[in-house]
Every structure is written in C-alpha cells, then in structure tokens.
Amino acid sequence: MADKTKSIRNAQARAHKRGLDRDGRTGRVQPDDSAPGGVRTDLVVRPVDIDLDGSPIVEVLPQAFLHEVMGHQPGAELGFWGAGDARVDLLLTRDTDDLLRLRGEVTWPVAHSCVRCLEPVTYTLEMPIDLRLFPGRADLLAGESVDLDPHNLKAHTVDDDDDEYAANLTEDEDFVLYPETGVDVVSVLREQAFLELPAHPTCEDPASDSPSPCVSDTMDHARKEAERWVDPRWDALRALSDRLKN
Numbered sequence: 001m002a003d004k005t006k007s008i009r010n011a012q013a014r015a016h017k018r019g020l021d022r023d024g025r026t027g028r029v030q031p032d033d034s035a036p037g038g039v040r041t042d043l044v045v046r047p048v049d050i051d052l053d054g055s056p057i058v059e060v061l062p063q064a065f066l067h068e069v070m071g072h073q074p075g076a077e078l079g080f081w082g083a084g085d086a087r088v089d090l091l092l093t094r095d096t097d098d099l100l101r102l103r104g105e106v107t108w109p110v111a112h113s114c115v116r117c118l119e120p121v122t123y124t125l126e127m128p129i130d131l132r133l134f135p136g137r138a139d140l141l142a143g144e145s146v147d148l149d150p151h152n153l154k155a156h157t158v159d160d161d162d163d164e165y166a167a168n169l170t171e172d173e174d175f176v177l178y179p180e181t182g183v184d185v186v187s188v189l190r191e192q193a194f195l196e197l198p199a200h201p202t203c204e205d206p207a208s209d210s211p212s213p214c215v216s217d218t219m220d221h222a223r224k225e226a227e228r229w230v231d232p233r234w235d236a237l238r239a240l241s242d243r244l245k246n
C-alpha cells in the first residue's frame with residue numbers, strides 16, 4: 001500500500017515536472033463554447049516560448065474540434081470528419097535557436113464516406129511523430145520541393161552546434177517549414193494525417209479500422225450471380241408468362 005502511494009506520488013511529481021495539470025494535460029486546450037470546435041487552443045508555439053528542456057504538449061482534442069480541423073463541411077458527402085477525440089503526447093524541443101524538433105505519439109480518429117457506396121469508413125491513425133522544423137516562408141510550404149538545408153548549414157559553420165546538427169541531417173528524416181508566427185502544431189498534425197490517409201477511401205481499405213467488402217461490390221456480385229443462374233431454357237416460358245400478365 002505504501003509502495004502504491006509512493007508510486008502515485010512519483011507519477012504526480014513527474015507530471016508536475018512536465019507542467020501537466022490535474023487531468024495530466026498541458027492546459028493548452030480549454031473549453032470555449034463560442035469557439036469553433038468548442039475549444040480555445042494555445043497550440044501555436046514560437047521558438048522563444050519553448051522551455052530549455054523542451055515544451056511538452058499533452059492534450060485531448062475533442063471530436064468537434066477535429067471535425068473543424070479536418071475541414072468537414074456540414075452536408076458535404078465527401079471529406080474527412082472527426083470520428084472521436086484526438087490524443088496528443090508530444091515534446092517540442094529546440095535543437096538550435098530556430099531549428100526545432102517535434103516528437104511523440106498522436107492518435108487521430110477520422111472518418112470518410114466510402115467513395116463507392118458512401119458508407120462511413122473510419123481510420124484511427126496512430127502516428128509516431130518525429131519531425132524537424134525549420135523556419136521558412138509560408139509560400140514555400142506550397143512549393144514542390146523543400147530545401148533540406150535552408151540555412152546552408154552544410155556549407156558554413158554557424159557554430160559548433162549547428163555544424164554538428166547539419167552533419168546529422170539525413171534525407172530520411174521528415175522536415176516541415178514553419179512560419180514566423182510559430183509552429184502551428186494542429187496544422188502540422190493535420191498535414192501528417194493527410195499524408196497517412198488515402199485519397200479515395202473505400203470500405204475494403206486494409207488501413208481502415210474494419211475493412212469489409214464494399215456494399216456496391218456485394219450488390220454487383222449478387223446481380224451478376226442472379227444473371228448467371230437464369231437458365232436460358234426457361235426463356236420461352238418466361239416470355240409466355242409476361243404476355244399473359246399484359
């Protein structure tokens with residue numbers, strides 16, 4: 001019993017150290033009925049606001065907010081919508097002054113109508129996140145290629161840290177540009193979600209929560225089966241029966 005109390009106290013101490021509130025969250029998402037999605041968020045982080053040992057972002061994004069984030073329009077048949085609350089457990093750190101790293105785990109439940117039969121298809125994305133973030137102009141975000149070394153760190157030694165940082169860059173890592181206003185964590189996560197999600201969701205998509213045969217397939221299949229099993233020898237009789245009915 002004493003051990004249990006001690007371990008609870010330790011967990012609380014750890015949570016406090018990470019800046020977590022009583023719900024075990026970082027308090028960046030607050031209920032607000034007047035805001036779209038029902039919450040007010042503080043999820044745009046500027047490098048200067050990041051703590052020395054990193055800023056944790058541990059939050060639950062309610063389904064209604066996820067709905068807004070995924071850009072679902074009421075009445076629209078196509079488009080993703082929030083299928084549950086998203087869970088975010090991230091740590092944002094500064095590798096150098098403005099070169100940042102975002103790491104952690106995100107659960108992002110969304111749904112989309114099957115493009116063939118319009119039945120809802122749900123995806124509970126479990127996204128491990130490990131992104132390097134560079135400052136860059138917003139218009140570059142839309143560009144086709146991202147400069148992996150925008151500060152030309154590989155060519156010039158800015159300082160020892162940056163030099164070492166540049167040496168560790170590999171093309172396998174994921175890079176994201178962030179605007180002057182700071183890292184918009186929700187936008188970054190939305191972008192990552194869209195990279196994971198299929199462009200044309202269907203019932204049988206193996207990546208969906210419960211892949212199943214598409215209704216439109218089973219209907220086609222049933223019709224083809226029915227056509228296949230009509231015995232041509234009955235054609236004359238059926239024609240006679242049709243004539244008698246008329």
Ligand SMILES: [Zn+2]
Nearest residue numbers: 114117203214
């Ligand atoms: Zn379908």
